[in-house]
Amino acid sequence: MVRVIGAYEAKTRLSELLREVKAGRSFTITNKGEVIADLVPSLSIKAQGKLEAVEKMKRFVATSKPVAVDIKALVEEGRS
Numbered sequence: 001m002v003r004v005i006g007a008y009e010a011k012t013r014l015s016e017l018l019r020e021v022k023a024g025r026s027f028t029i030t031n032k033g034e035v036i037a038d039l040v041p042s043l044s045i046k047a048q049g050k051l052e053a054v055e056k057m058k059r060f061v062a063t064s065k066p067v068a069v070d071i072k073a074l075v076e077e078g079r080s
Contacts, residue, residue: 002038007031010039 003025010017010029017027017039027039 002026002028004028004030007036 005013005017005027007029010027021027021039021041022045024041024045026041028035029037029039
């Protein structure tokens, strides 16, 4: 959810806002009611999270053992 914040408040709380953006939150900055800018997480931060998820999946697959499956039995079970 995007939070709307005034330019003065954004200026005075910039460090805090940057920590929140790093955590994935987004802000729309206004000046006298007019939308001026969007403060959003960097694409590289989003990409890093995706890369970490892919690495976790790779580690899981590498440490998992294949399971023997009787395809014919599964098909028959699905038909009954």
